[in-house]
Amino acid sequence: MITLKVNGEARELDVDPEMPLLWVLRDVLGLTGTKYGCGQAQCGACTVHLDGEVVRSCVTPVRRAAGRAVTTIEGLSPDGSHPLQRAWCDLAVPQCGFCQAGQIMTAAALLASNPKPRDADIERCLAGNICRCGTYTRIRAAVKRAAQISEE
Amino acid sequence: MREPRAAPVLLVAVIALACGCTRRQPETTSKGGASLSQASSGGLRRPEEFAQIADRAARSRALFLEASRVFLHPRCVNCHPNGDTPHQGMDLSVHDPPVVRGPDDKGVAGVQCSSCHQDHNLELARVPGAPDWHLAPRAMAWVGKSPRAICEQMKDPARNGARTLAQIVDHNAHDRLVAWGWNPGHGREPAPGTQEQLGQLVADWVASGAECPNEGATR
Numbered sequence: 001m002i003t004l005k006v007n008g009e010a011r012e013l014d015v016d017p018e019m020p021l022l023w024v025l026r027d028v029l030g031l032t033g034t035k036y037g038c039g040q041a042q043c044g045a046c047t048v049h050l051d052g053e054v055v056r057s058c059v060t061p062v063r064r065a066a067g068r069a070v071t072t073i074e075g076l077s078p079d080g081s082h083p084l085q086r087a088w089c090d091l092a093v094p095q096c097g098f099c100q101a102g103q104i105m106t107a108a109a110l111l112a113s114n115p116k117p118r119d120a121d122i123e124r125c126l127a128g129n130i131c132r133c134g135t136y137t138r139i140r141a142a143v144k145r146a147a148q149i150s151e152e
Numbered sequence: 153m154r155e156p157r158a159a160p161v162l163l164v165a166v167i168a169l170a171c172g173c174t175r176r177q178p179e180t181t182s183k184g185g186a187s188l189s190q191a192s193s194g195g196l197r198r199p200e201e202f203a204q205i206a207d208r209a210a211r212s213r214a215l216f217l218e219a220s221r222v223f224l225h226p227r228c229v230n231c232h233p234n235g236d237t238p239h240q241g242m243d244l245s246v247h248d249p250p251v252v253r254g255p256d257d258k259g260v261a262g263v264q265c266s267s268c269h270q271d272h273n274l275e276l277a278r279v280p281g282a283p284d285w286h287l288a289p290r291a292m293a294w295v296g297k298s299p300r301a302i303c304e305q306m307k308d309p310a311r312n313g314a315r316t317l318a319q320i321v322d323h324n325a326h327d328r329l330v331a332w333g334w335n336p337g338h339g340r341e342p343a344p345g346t347q348e349q350l351g352q353l354v355a356d357w358v359a360s361g362a363e364c365p366n367e368g369a370t371r
Binding site for chain 2: 039040041042047053054055056058059060061064106107109110112113114124125126127128
């Protein structure tokens, strides 16, 4: 039995300890906001936080999360009001939307450690998050907008 | 939608492995006149073979040159970059995605080494992993360095993590991240020999005076 917190809620899971965290989130807990993209940590669509740090859940065995706190896009804010979510809406960032949960979770980790990121910080941080629609310029603008919203 | 972006890179890496790679061989004669055996492409000369080199300093230099075949193998040198980005593959390609070392050599917020690399190799996802996956500090850069330069660096506490020579021996012989070099997973070419052999070579190098090879000496 593996015990962990997911979006603030304690969970006890009877799963194979080697099961990827993404499988647990989507198939066991029904949290489908986190996406399966490449399955080999190359695209960033499956990004979640483990004790506040970014991990690619598709390659993270659930045993690594035992006793720790997982945050998914569903838990970033209770009502979609996180500055990044507001900025994403304000600037209509997504196109197809598939990668955006991962983009936002990665950007959230950046803002938590660096509330006023420069362009170079944003590009460096999001280098592992691929957007096949090419919304990168809007993503960068929205991260900066979110930093402004957080200040206001 | 789901074909991995890294597929072309991996394909190139596979082709490179299939074609083999050129490998400089160690000097087979030493100042002491002794003749060492030809090392096999994936092997190291046995540490006891160096006992035939009568001159202590020459023996020490030859031992380090042999060990440098490990240090300069892509499995090891890829994570001892002379810049802020690790390398990958047999051709020292720039790491994909283009991650950076960050303040503690473990990446930056959003793309830390541990964001993707686990404490073990992932055979299906092909992501390499070992405990405490991280880059060597910039002071310990090996890319582009000669065996002599690496030797001097390895003896310099300001550039070797303030380690004693005994700790250097222990690090080479027992460190679990170093051990990954011989267990790289997914068909990657391992470093030559074994970690045990490397540890013995380095121990014998230290015991023989920790002499550095001459500049220009080749492996």
